[in-house]
Amino acid sequence: MHPPAFPLLSVQDLKAYFYMDEGVVKAVDGVSFDVYPGQVVGIVGESGCGKSVTMKAILQILEPGGKIVSGKVQLRVRRAGRPDLDTGGPNSAEELLDLTRLHPNSKLMRKIRGAEIALIPQEPMAAFSPVHTVGSQIMEAILLHNKVSKAEARQRAIDAFRAVGISMPEQRIDAYSWELSGGLRQRAIIAMALSCNPRLLIADEPTTAIDVTTQAQILRLLRDLQREKDTAIIFITHDLGVIAQMAHYVVVMYLGRVMEQGPVNEIFANPRHPYTQALLKSIPSVQSTPRVRLPTISGSIPHPFNRPKGCPFHPRCTQFIRGVCDSAAPELLAVGKDHLASCFLYQSQEVTA
Amino acid sequence: MTTPKPASSPRQVLLEVRHLKKYFPIYKGLMRKVVNQVRAVDDVSFFVRQGETLGLVGESGCGKTTASRCILRALTPTSGEILFREADGTVTDLAKLDRRGLARFRPQMQMIFQDPFASLNPRMTIFDIVSEPLYVHGMRSRAERTEKVAELLRLVGLRPEYMQRYPHAFSGGQRQRIGIARALALRPRLVVADEPVSALDVSVQAQVLNLMLELQEALSLTYLFVAHDLSVVKHISDRVCVMYVGKIVETAPTLELFAAPRHPYTAALLAAVPVPDPQRRTAIQELPGEVASPANPPSGCYFHPRCQFAVERCRQESPQLEEIAPDHFVSCHRAAELSLPGAVSHV
Numbered sequence: 001m002h003p004p005a006f007p008l009l010s011v012q013d014l015k016a017y018f019y020m021d022e023g024v025v026k027a028v029d030g031v032s033f034d035v036y037p038g039q040v041v042g043i044v045g046e047s048g049c050g051k052s053v054t055m056k057a058i059l060q061i062l063e064p065g066g067k068i069v070s071g072k073v074q075l076r077v078r079r080a081g082r083p084d085l086d087t088g089g090p091n092s093a094e095e096l097l098d099l100t101r102l103h104p105n106s107k108l109m110r111k112i113r114g115a116e117i118a119l120i121p122q123e124p125m126a127a128f129s130p131v132h133t134v135g136s137q138i139m140e141a142i143l144l145h146n147k148v149s150k151a152e153a154r155q156r157a158i159d160a161f162r163a164v165g166i167s168m169p170e171q172r173i174d175a176y177s178w179e180l181s182g183g184l185r186q187r188a189i190i191a192m193a194l195s196c197n198p199r200l201l202i203a204d205e206p207t208t209a210i211d212v213t214t215q216a217q218i219l220r221l222l223r224d225l226q227r228e229k230d231t232a233i234i235f236i237t238h239d240l241g242v243i244a245q246m247a248h249y250v251v252v253m254y255l256g257r258v259m260e261q262g263p264v265n266e267i268f269a270n271p272r273h274p275y276t277q278a279l280l281k282s283i284p285s286v287q288s289t290p291r292v293r294l295p296t297i298s299g300s301i302p303h304p305f306n307r308p309k310g311c312p313f314h315p316r317c318t319q320f321i322r323g324v325c326d327s328a329a330p331e332l333l334a335v336g337k338d339h340l341a342s343c344f345l346y347q348s349q350e351v352t353a
Numbered sequence: 354m355t356t357p358k359p360a361s362s363p364r365q366v367l368l369e370v371r372h373l374k375k376y377f378p379i380y381k382g383l384m385r386k387v388v389n390q391v392r393a394v395d396d397v398s399f400f401v402r403q404g405e406t407l408g409l410v411g412e413s414g415c416g417k418t419t420a421s422r423c424i425l426r427a428l429t430p431t432s433g434e435i436l437f438r439e440a441d442g443t444v445t446d447l448a449k450l451d452r453r454g455l456a457r458f459r460p461q462m463q464m465i466f467q468d469p470f471a472s473l474n475p476r477m478t479i480f481d482i483v484s485e486p487l488y489v490h491g492m493r494s495r496a497e498r499t500e501k502v503a504e505l506l507r508l509v510g511l512r513p514e515y516m517q518r519y520p521h522a523f524s525g526g527q528r529q530r531i532g533i534a535r536a537l538a539l540r541p542r543l544v545v546a547d548e549p550v551s552a553l554d555v556s557v558q559a560q561v562l563n564l565m566l567e568l569q570e571a572l573s574l575t576y577l578f579v580a581h582d583l584s585v586v587k588h589i590s591d592r593v594c595v596m597y598v599g600k601i602v603e604t605a606p607t608l609e610l611f612a613a614p615r616h617p618y619t620a621a622l623l624a625a626v627p628v629p630d631p632q633r634r635t636a637i638q639e640l641p642g643e644v645a646s647p648a649n650p651p652s653g654c655y656f657h658p659r660c661q662f663a664v665e666r667c668r669q670e671s672p673q674l675e676e677i678a679p680d681h682f683v684s685c686h687r688a689a690e691l692s693l694p695g696a697v698s699h700v
Contacts, residue, residue, distance in 0.1 A: 046554040181643050182413075211412035211581065213640040216625035220639050238555055241584075241627035245634055264631040282559040284588035286626050286696040290607045291406075291566060291589065294559040300524040301554060316556075 006076065007034035008232050009058070009117075009200055014071035014100075016050075016057040025304045027053040027066070029256040032332070033249075035200065038230040042247030042264070044237060044279075048301055050256040051236045055202050059113055060104040073099040077116060078199070115145040118193035122205040124185040128177035135173030138192045145196045160191040164221060183214035190221065194231075201226075201233045207242065219246060240283055244268055249338070252276050255302070255312035258332055262339030272341040275313045311344070319345060356398040357604060357674060357682045364402040365438060367575050368424065368543060373397045373433035373448075375419050379648060391648045393419040394430070395599035398674065401543070403438075406569065406576040408590030408607070410583060410622070412644055416599040417579045421545045423448075424577065425462055426455050437461070440542070460490050460539035467548035469528035473520040479506070479531055480516040486538045505534040508571075509564060526557035530564065537568065547579045562589055583626050587611055592680065595619045598645045598655040601674060605681040612695040615683040617660045620693035654686065662687055 016028040028050040035041050043051045056062050058073050077097045102109040113119075121127045128134055138157040142148065148156070154173070161169035164187045177185055186206065193201060203222065207215040223246065226233055235246050243250055244264065251261040252273065260273035271277045281295040299316045302308060308315050314325040324344050332342040356371045375394040378387040394416040401407045409417045423430040426447055435447040437458060447458060463486075466472035473482055483505055484498040492498050503513035509530040520528055529549065536544055546565070550558040566589065568574060580586050586593055587607055594604045595618065603616040614620045621640040642659040645651055651658050657667040666686050674684040685691075 046556060183643060211644070212583070212625045213412060213621060214643075215627075217639050219627065239627065240555070241629040244629045244631045245627040247631075268629070268631050279556060280629070282556055283629060284559070284562065284584045285629060286584045286587055286611060286623060287628070288584075288588065290587050291591070293563050293566065294588070296559040296563060297556040298560075300526050300557055 006036075007074075008037045008076050009035040009234075010072070010074040011054070011058065012072040012074070014054065014057060014073060015069040016053055016062060016066055017069050018063075018066045020065055023305055026256050026307065027304065028057060030071075030332075031251075031253070031256075031258055032071075033251050033258070033261060035232050035234060037199065037232055038226065039249060040226060040233045040235055040247045042235045042237065042243040042250045043253060044240060044243050044250060045253035046238055046301055048255065048304055049253040051253050052204055053256075054253075055119070055204055055234065055236060058099065059117060059119065059202070060099060060102065060109055061113075062104075068100050071100065075099055075112065075116065075200075077112065111145065114141055114198070115196045116198055117200045117202060118196065118198040120186075120189055120193050120201065120203040120206045123209055124182065124189050125177065125209075127189050128185070130176060130178055132176075133174050134177055134180070134188045134192075135175075138173075138188075138195050141192055142195050156195060157191070160195045161188070163194065163225075164188075164191045165217075166191070182210045183217060186210060186214070186218055187221065190218070190225075194225065194229075197229075199232060201231050202236070203233055204236045205238070206235075208237070208239070215242075222246070240280065241285075252279070255304070255307055257312055257329070258340075258342060259313065260339075260341045260343075261332075262336065266336060266339045270336070270339075272335045272339070272346060273343050274317050274319050274345070278316075278318070311342070321345075357400065357676065364404055366400045367403045367438050368577070369400040369434075369436040370420075370424065371398050371434040371436065373420060373423060373435065374431045375416075375423050375428060376431045389648055392599045392650065393647055394423065395647070395650075397433075397596070397599070397601050399594050399601060399604055401575055401577055403542075403575055404569070404573050405591040406578050406589050408586035408593040409577060409579045409596065410581065410586050410593060411596035412581060412622075414598075414644060414647065415596040416647065417581075417596050418547055420596070421547055421577060421579050425464060425545055426450070426458075437543075460486070461541055462543045462545065463536040463539065463541040465529075465532055465536045465544060465546040465549045468552050469525050469532055470552070472532055473528055475520055478517050478519055479511075479523075482520070482531060483516075483535045483538055486535060490539055501538070502534075505538055506531075508537065508568070509534045524557070525553050526560055529553060529557075529561050533561075533564065533568070537572070537574075540572070541574070543575050543577065545577045545579070548581070549578075550585060551580065551582060558585070565589060583611075583622060595622065598650055599647050600655060601682075601684065602656065603681075603683050603685075604674075605678075605683075609678070609681060610695075614693050614695050615677060615681070615688045615691070616656075616685045617662050617691065617693065618656050620695070621659075623696045624694070626696070654684075662691055 012032050014031045018025040018027055031054055045051045057068050075097050076094050135157050139153040142153040142156050158169045166172050166187050207218050247264045250264050250267040252259045254275055259275045278297045297316050310326040311330055314320050330342045330344045332340045335341045335346050376390040376392055379389040381388040411417045422428045430448050436444050437447050438444050480502050483502045487498050506513045511530055550561050578589055590607045592606050593610045595602050597618050603619045645655050653669050654667045654672050657663040672684045672686045674682045676682050
């Protein structure tokens with residue numbers, strides 16, 4: 001795939017902190033990545049790594065106490081034919097907008113959510129209201145972002161249902177979310193996310209709560225939609241198998257920081273950060289030999305209040321350098337083409353080279 | 354139907370389940386009339402040998418958890434036999450026993466739970482949690498219990514000094530170790546582990562799986578390992594049972610099942626697992642349709658509406674579990690003629 005010259009979304013040194021009574025949690029501490037049109041960027045990490053908070057910061061839907069401290073989230077916004085997204089700036093087809101400068105409740109931010117960036121949440125049961133039909137909820141989104149009649153909105157909702165492979169869309173549109181099975185519910189969520197033709201889709205663990213055969217159906221659907229419509233997707237998951245099958249570019253996070261990022265083949269074939277290496281070795285696979293000891297990562301993920309000094313991974317790292325890794329945080333530097341790692345193992349090489 | 358008979362093996366059978374059924378009634382109306390039944394476990398037969406791990410896999414609602422709870426007699430089965438062999442060789446049918454009769458068997462069968470956050474009482478210290486089974490089963494001296502708890506904590510890789518702390522002070526992986534220590538307190542012969550690693554982070558999963566393998570060696574434990582994650586099940590099991598809508602569709606030695614599945618559902622499950630290798634980005638194999646409802650299962654073979662190999666016979670006639678190779682049982686009319694792809698091995 002040849003990525004177009006300009007990214008659709010560019011996240012630059014994003015920091016989002018939570019101010020709590022107990023102290024400050026640096027949930028996202030300097031994350032940068034680009035998403036090109038039609039590209040699937042996978043964000044992998046374990047619990048507490050900040051992958052979901054990064055997405056919420058992009059959409060400005062952080063929970064109370066959370067604040068974007070610094071950084072930019074630059075999004076290319078369509079203007080042509082989308083009067084609803086008119087920012088009042090000079091007239092051109094597209095313009096670059098820094099979302100962090102918008103107020104979370106501003107009209108423009110609310111128009112970007114859903115119309116330009118749509119979210120597929122993790123838990124399809126919680127995403128729909130149980131007291132409204134799924135159709136009425138999808139129509140609500142369509143009516144909010146488009147000047148169309150109710151009948152037209154309903155037709156678009158039915159079309160969206162058909163596009164995600166729901167059979168009998170005319171009937172299913174009037175069902176309540178609890179009448180649908182897990183797979184259908186996740187399809188309905190995807191239909192809702194796609195109903196306003198967003199150019200960026202954020203999928204937050206979209207298949208974690210569903211069974212493996214249903215997961216395969218949903219992954220297939222997302223992949224087909226991405227190819228047909230050239231939608232960019234940010235795919236958040238802890239499942240390395242899903243990442244390998246879906247992503248073009250991978251960002252590996254640990255405790256709010258990017259450990260490594262690069263093209264998917266590079267990350268799997270040539271991981272450079274000790275965390276990525278250990279993570280890839282520690283997963284059992286349907287192809288590996290049964291009943292052998294798995295290589296493990298010692299210890300456990302520290303509590304976000306006690307984030308280790310220096311590199312957050314150093315207490316668990318096998319290649320830990322005393323006096324280096326525990327004193328300063330390494331920078332994210334190039335280790336290959338489009339391949340970055342944040343580890344002192346490679347920074348000394350940078351210096352000597 | 355014949356129950357699967359173990360092929361001759363030096364290991365004795367510890368547990369044999371025969372024609373186990375567990376139906377849950379669906380009531381309706383004022384008179385609570387029984388209108389239908391959920392056939393959660395519908396005529397399931399399998400056996401577990403002493404010292405081995407039997408993996409029980411299937412998607413949500415397939416009855417794997419209900420089956421394991423019946424074995425532990427947390428649920429009373431509707432019918433069927435649960436034959437448990439004691440250390441002295443006597444075999445008892447647990448399904449027939451009442452509360453009193455079961456008391457003697459409770460210490461011999463223990464459970465490891467899925468959610469390490471919900472399965473430990475936050476108001477009890479680690480000592481209280483791990484020593485409770487010891488107290489209940491007659492160890493009244495506190496000094497003796499303290500010593501035993503320290504030994505158990507060391508066994509699962511925790512420091513005995515932590516004994517007086519509360520669960521909140523521990524991470525998910527450590528809590529699961531505490532749960533394992535509690536399960537092992539009475540030196541059980543059978544340990545039922547229901548999704549023991551699915552709530553844990555990837556980097557911690559491997560630690561707990563390794564611990565379970567080590568403990569099995571050291572204490573010659575027998576595991577019934579219930580999970581939905583095929584890669585985890587493959588990693589820990591000697592043999593695997595695949596369940597679909599309350600029935601066992603295939604049972605086989607692990608390597609055989611993953612390399613050469615004989616039931617179309619097993620093959621479909623294997624194909625659905627995303628392979629962690631971007632170079633092998635195959636077209637994701639898709640199994641059409643949805644899991645059938647155990648309250649309203651289809652006719653014939655429950656899998657036939659989703660099966661690409663289904664023929665007329667599959668719609669009419671329910672297949673029986675048959676042994677097609679030593680220790681390999683399949684419930685499919687076309688098992689003999691089909692050649693199905695397995696999970697391809699790396700090396």
